[in-house]
Amino acid sequence: MEDNSKIIGIPRAMSYYNNYPFYYGFFSSLGFKIILSDKTTTKLINEGSNYVVSDTCLPIKVFVGHIINLLNKRCDKIFIPSIQSTAYKVNNCTKIRGLPEIIRNVINQSFKMIEPTLDKTNNITFKDFCYDIASQLDIFDKEKIEAAIKEGWTIYNNFQKMTLVGVPFEEAVKSAIEGKILPKPIEIVRPLSVVIMAHGYNLFDERISMRLINKLEKMGVKAYTGLNVSRQDAINSIQELGEIQYWANELDLTGAAAYFMLNNKVDGIIALSAFGCGPDSLMVDEIQYHATEKNMPMINLTIDEHTGEAGFVTRVEAFVDMLIRRKRKIIQESNIKVLPSSKKEKVIVSEEVVKNLTFV
Amino acid sequence: MNKNRQREEQKNRFFQKDNTIAAKDRIVAWPRMGNIDLALVALVSSLGVKIVEPPPNTNEALEIGVKNSIEGICLPYKLNLANYIMALEKGANTLMMFQAPGSCRFGNYTKMAQKTLKKLGYKFDMVVFDMYQSKMKQTLQAFWHVTRCMNPYRYYKGFSMGFNKAFAIDTAERLLFYTRPRELNKGDAERCYKKWYKIIRETNSVLGCKRLKKQVIEDFKQIPIDKKKIVPKVYLLGEFFVLLDPYANKEIEKTLGDLGVEVERQIFFSDWLEHVLKPSFLYKKESHRERCVRFAEKYMKRAIGGETIETVGDTVFASKNGIDGVIHIMPFSCMPEIVSQNILSKVSREEDIPVMSLVFDEQTGKAGYQTRIEAFIDLVKRKKMKSKIKNENKKEEMLAKC
Numbered sequence: 067m068e069d070n071s072k073i074i075g076i077p078r079a080m081s082y083y084n085n086y087p088f089y090y091g092f093f094s095s096l097g098f099k100i101i102l103s104d105k106t107t108t109k110l111i112n113e114g115s116n117y118v119v120s121d122t123c124l125p126i127k128v129f130v131g132h133i134i135n136l137l138n139k140r141c142d143k144i145f146i147p148s149i150q151s152t153a154y155k156v157n158n159c160t161k162i163r164g165l166p167e168i169i170r171n172v173i174n175q176s177f178k179m180i181e182p183t184l185d186k187t188n189n190i191t192f193k194d195f196c197y198d199i200a201s202q203l204d205i206f207d208k209e210k211i212e213a214a215i216k217e218g219w220t221i222y223n224n225f226q227k228m229t230l231v232g233v234p235f236e237e238a239v240k241s242a243i244e245g246k247i248l249p250k251p252i253e254i255v256r257p258l259s260v261v262i263m264a265h266g267y268n269l270f271d272e273r274i275s276m277r278l279i280n281k282l283e284k285m286g287v288k289a290y291t292g293l294n295v296s297r298q299d300a301i302n303s304i305q306e307l308g309e310i311q312y313w314a315n316e317l318d319l320t321g322a323a324a325y326f327m328l329n330n331k332v333d334g335i336i337a338l339s340a341f342g343c344g345p346d347s348l349m350v351d352e353i354q355y356h357a358t359e360k361n362m363p364m365i366n367l368t369i370d371e372h373t374g375e376a377g378f379v380t381r382v383e384a385f386v387d388m389l390i391r392r393k394r395k396i397i398q399e400s401n402i403k404v405l406p407s408s409k410k411e412k413v414i415v416s417e418e419v420v421k422n423l424t425f426v
Numbered sequence: 427m428n429k430n431r432q433r434e435e436q437k438n439r440f441f442q443k444d445n446t447i448a449a450k451d452r453i454v455a456w457p458r459m460g461n462i463d464l465a466l467v468a469l470v471s472s473l474g475v476k477i478v479e480p481p482p483n484t485n486e487a488l489e490i491g492v493k494n495s496i497e498g499i500c501l502p503y504k505l506n507l508a509n510y511i512m513a514l515e516k517g518a519n520t521l522m523m524f525q526a527p528g529s530c531r532f533g534n535y536t537k538m539a540q541k542t543l544k545k546l547g548y549k550f551d552m553v554v555f556d557m558y559q560s561k562m563k564q565t566l567q568a569f570w571h572v573t574r575c576m577n578p579y580r581y582y583k584g585f586s587m588g589f590n591k592a593f594a595i596d597t598a599e600r601l602l603f604y605t606r607p608r609e610l611n612k613g614d615a616e617r618c619y620k621k622w623y624k625i626i627r628e629t630n631s632v633l634g635c636k637r638l639k640k641q642v643i644e645d646f647k648q649i650p651i652d653k654k655k656i657v658p659k660v661y662l663l664g665e666f667f668v669l670l671d672p673y674a675n676k677e678i679e680k681t682l683g684d685l686g687v688e689v690e691r692q693i694f695f696s697d698w699l700e701h702v703l704k705p706s707f708l709y710k711k712e713s714h715r716e717r718c719v720r721f722a723e724k725y726m727k728r729a730i731g732g733e734t735i736e737t738v739g740d741t742v743f744a745s746k747n748g749i750d751g752v753i754h755i756m757p758f759s760c761m762p763e764i765v766s767q768n769i770l771s772k773v774s775r776e777e778d779i780p781v782m783s784l785v786f787d788e789q790t791g792k793a794g795y796q797t798r799i800e801a802f803i804d805l806v807k808r809k810k811m812k813s814k815i816k817n818e819n820k821k822e823e824m825l826a827k828c
Contacts, residue, residue, distance in 0.1 A: 119767045121759070121785065148728060157731060160530055160761040164730035171725055171769040183728060312534055344531050344761040347498025348538065355541060 074180065074203075075101045075141030077132035080125065080162065081149060083235075083266030084315075087225035087242045089145070092196065092218035096205060101141050103132040106273035110135055111371050117172045124340040124370050125267055126161050126168065128274065133169055143178045143203075147195075150185035151314055157187065158314040159345050221245075229293035234279075235270045238293075258389050259288040261326040263319040263353065264338035265346075266292065268369070275338060276375050278367075278382070282336075285386050290332060292318035295325045303328050307356050313345045323353045327362055334363040334389050336382075341370035363389060447519060447551055449574040453478050455513030456522040457506040460670035461595045462695055464627055465588040468635070472584035473573040478518040480509040483673035487512060488788050494542055501674060501757035501787055502667040503535050510539055514548045520572055521552045524565075530732045530761050562703055587635045591626050592696040594638035598622045601646040603690065606683035608651040615649055616680075655686075656814070658806050661744045662691045663737045664755040665763050668786055669693050675755055676792050678784070678799070682753075685803050690749070692740050693733075717743065725769055732762020738769050745777035751806040752779060753799075758787035780805055 074093055076082060082089075082102075093100055104110065106128055114131025136144055146166045151157045161168070166181035182198035183190055193215070200211045225242035229235065231250040241248050262269060262278065269275050269291060282289045292300070300321025304311055307324050311317070319337075326332045335357055339346035350366050357364040365385045367378065454470055455478045456462075463479060470477055481487065483505055491508030510521055523536050536554045543550065555568040566581075575581065598619055605615035622642050629635055660682060668674045669691060679689050692714060701713050712720075718739025719729070725742070729735045741752050754770060756763035767783050774781040782802045784795060 119764065119771070119783075121764050122768065123764075148730075150728070150730070160731045160734065160765055163728075164726075164734065164765045167726045167728070167730060167734075168765060168768050171772040181727070310537075312537075342498070342759050344498070344500075344759065347496060348531060348534050351496045351499075351538070355545075 070142065072098055073101055073141065073143065074098045075103070075136040075139070075144045077129060077136060077144070077146075078103045078105060079129040079132045079271070080165065080267050081147055083270050084318075085222070086239060088218040088222040090218075090243050091221035092199070092214045093145075095214035095217035096200065096203065096210065098203070101136065101139060103135040103139070106131070106271050108273070108371075111273070115371060118168070121342065123161065123342045124274065125265070125343075126165075127371065128267075128271070129165065130169070130172065133173060137173075137175055137177060141177070143180060145180045145199075148181055148183045149314065150183060150190075151187040152184070153186050153311075153314075155187055156311055156314050156316075159343075162315075226296075230296060232294060235266075235291075235293060256283070256286050256288040258286060258334075258386065258393065259290065259332045260334045260336050260389070261290040261323055261332045262336045262338055263292070263323040263350070265315055265318050268338055268340060274340075274369060276369075276373075276378055278336075278338065281379065281382060282386070285383070287386055287389075289336075290322065290326055292322035295322050297321075299325050309352060313349065316345070316349060319346070319349045320353055324356070327353075327357065327360060332362075333393060334365070334385065336385070337364065337366040339366065339368055341368050363392065449475065449572070452476065452520045452551075452572060453518045454520045454522060454572060455480060455510070455516075455518035457509040458483055458671070459667055460672060460695060461592075461599075461623075462670075464595055464623075465592040465695075465699075467627075468591050468630075469584040469588035470569075470573070472587060473569060473575040473580055475573050478513050478516045480513040480516070483508070483671065492788055494546065495538075498759065499538075500531060500760055502665075502671075503531070503538070504788065505667075505671070505674065506535060507539055507542065510543060511546070511548075514543070514550060519550050521550055522554075522568065522572065523552065524555050526556070565703065583632055586632050587630075589696070589699070590635035590638060591629070592699060594626050594635070594642055595623065596694045596696040597639050598626070598642045598646070599694070601643065603679060603683065603688060605646060605649055605651060606680075607657045607686045607688050608653070608655055610650045610652055615646070615683075618645060618649060656810070657686060657688045658750040658803070658810050659688045659690060659748075660803075660806065661740060661749050661752045662689050662755065663693075663740050663752060664733070665757055665760050666693060666698075666733055668755050668757050670695060674757070674786060676786070676795055678753070678755065678795070681796065681799055682803070685800065687803055687806070693736070721746075725773060730762065730765065732760075732765075734762045734766045734769075737763065737766040738773060741770060741773050741779065741781065742777055745773075745779035749779070750810050751802065752781045753802070754781060754783045756783070756785055758785050780809065 076086070076089060090100060110131040111124075111128055112131075113134050114127040114129070117130050117134070118127060133144060133146075146169055148163055148166050149158050150163045157163070166179055169179065180199060180202050182195050182202065184192060184195040196215050197211060200206070200214075205211065221242050224245070224247050225238050228238040228242065228248050232253070233248050233251060237248065260282065264275070267274075269278065279289045279291070295317075297317060300317040301311060303324035304316070304320055306328055309320065309324075311320075323335050323337075327335065335353065337346075337350045337353065339350060354364055354366075363385070365381065367381060369378075453476045456466060458480060467477060467479070487508040488504060490511055491504035491506070494511065495504050495507050506523075513521070523539075525533050525536050536552060540552050553568050553572055555564040569575075569581075602615050602619045605618075609615050622645065626638055629638060662669060662679065670693070672679075679691075682689050697714060701715070715736065718736045720739070721742040722735050722739035725738055726735055737754060741754075744752055754763070754767065756767070770781050770783065773779075780802065782798070784798070
């Protein structure tokens with residue numbers, strides 16, 4: 067029989083998709099065994115929806131579903147952070163700020179909630195956040211906590227190193243936890259590339275995003291995400307567009323989109339947002355404004371718990387078709403001759419053009 | 427500290443203050459929100475600047491706002507944008523707006539509106555003041571930038587008149603809520619309120635404004651009322667803008683008053699103004715927010731932005747003070763109020779107080795609300811009767827024992 071007091075449950079939702087490597091390092095260094103909830107399924111979403119009012123957005127419903135899942139696994143300590151602000155006056159969405167409050171009031175079972183607060187506007191730093199977790203777990207040994215924070219950062223840094231060179235999220239998390247660093251994966255040249263601006267908890271959740279990245283790759287489109295951009299690059303490119311970072315989790319969206327748009331690395335932007343998401347509605351609009359200015363195609367995909375996969379795929383396909391046609395036209399309009407006008411004429415095609423034309 | 431400065435610089439870069447417009451050429455406008463105009467007109471006009479008032483919020487105005495804003499944004503922004511556009515059409519060249527960063531999407535309103543209006547081809551100067559830190563300083567700076575008024579007496583006159591007018595109109599509104607369900611001749615209270623609205627609007631001297639509040643109270647006292655009538659009392663809570671703007675909430679207070687219910691609202695513009703602008707050391711009694719934090723403690727451990735903690739705290743306060751029901755109103759997709767809606771269902775269950783949430787957006791008819799409100803009021807009334815009978819039975823039992 068395992069000691070139940072040394073087990074902590076982490077829901078596979080929300081900040082899991084940004085900070086899990088840190089949490090893993092931190093908790094396991096403090097001597098805790100981590101139980102993750104199962105991957106999101108339709109049943110899990112439906113269970114979560116039963117507890118909250120219908121206006122609540124999809125990610126919160128999913129989060130509640132994961133908490134129920136953890137409770138069904140007999141987990142009596144659950145980690146629910148309240149991330150209020152990540153820099154001075156850079157606040158998070160109210161629903162994320164109030165996650166512990168929502169869970170406390172909608173779920174009637176008794177369990178211990180580990181609810182630390184991170185609020186840099188009011189001078190509650192990340193270190194305070196970590197000490198807060200430890201004190202709620204009845205650990206007051208300062209050296210132990212410091213070591214745990216260090217361990218957390220080590221794993222997180224490895225994770226970040228991998229994602230920056232383009233290792234997919236799942237693999238990066240898996241090998242970061244095992245303490246390995248994967249080398250840069252071999253890049254398959256794809257004719258098109260897009261950037262997906264979406265929160266990690268929407269994009270990397272296979273049920274919510276309906277494997278959007280895989281689908282795009284099958285269509286011959288390379289998809290960049292917010293994980294492929296470093297924090298500093300993202301902040302700089304937002305400033306370059308003349309905007310201010312207003313939301314705490316904005317870097318995944320505007321930061322990534324702005325970075326790839328300014329560097330001309332992509333052919334289009336795909337925005338994936340949950341229905342009724344407040345911050346997303348503003349951020350998508352912001353990027354839409356700049357994309358129109360820079361003549362960059364953009365599509366906004368809205369998802370909720372009822373989104374049918376067929377309709378979703380059709381829209382993505384149509385967008386990709388449009389991108390192909392657009393790129394072909396650009397190549398035709400430039401002076402490179404692609405097809406010979408008569409049988410006698412020979413066309414010398416440079417390697418670069420061939421690369422671009424593999425799809426035509 | 428360094429970071430603070432960085433952010434400050436960032437912000438200033440975005441809101442570049444336009445100094446090319448001379449003070450005498452400025453025509454100022456601001457978005458509408460309930461009775462906010464009365465105070466602001468007094469203040470700005472006493473500083474010697476021309477004013478354009480956007481036409482009142484109507485369906486046509488809302489249509490303009492909806493046409494020019496994105497799909498997912500909330501109702502207050504759509505109305506604000508419509509106000510800006512209509513004011514600019516009428517010749518305004520300076521737009522004033524306050525904002526509170528870090529609460530919810532509200533902090534982004536001005537930024538978005540500015541972009542949208544520029545895209546539409548308007549030329550204007552937007553003056554924004556933050557309601558976050560050093561509020562009085564920010565406010566004064568903004569007014570100085572607009573008016574270049576050097577005369578301290580004018581500032582005194584403006585602020586004094588503005589404050590007094592805000593207090594007077596809010597007192598009138600409070601009395602209206604009290605009198606409307608009890609009045610003997612239907613329509614008396616409404617008429618009295620409208621009369622005073624006009625008088626408050628036209629009063630133009632410091633002393634006259636100071637006297638207003640007393641006169642309003644005296645005048646309302648003369649309306650004949652039925653003092654013995656049993657009137658259920660309902661709290662109106664929720665999002666700031668929808669609470670204060672009669673167009674946005676489809677005049678819910680009037681609907682309730684006509685049904686014979688006394689409405690009490692915890693959020694008034696003047697209270698908020700006093701709380702926000704007064705330095706904290708002058709504020710001796712417990713402020714509304716502090717009280718809310720105290721009462722909401724059981725359900726919420728931290729403030730999470732917006733008016734969530736106020737809504738939850740006031741609901742608990744209501745149940746402890748013998749209020750019969752709570753109506754919680756919010757615009758569609760309002761982030762903080764969705765959280766409070768989630769929490770309120772538990773509060774309602776545990777504190778034994780009926781709560782109804784109403785969501786307002788641009789596509790809702792009044793009839794649907796009427797039915798729901800009537801049903802809710804029936805429930806509240808029946809509950810009140812039941813508790814009254816119970817109390818009487820108890821009294822009789824006690825008397826019999828004696």
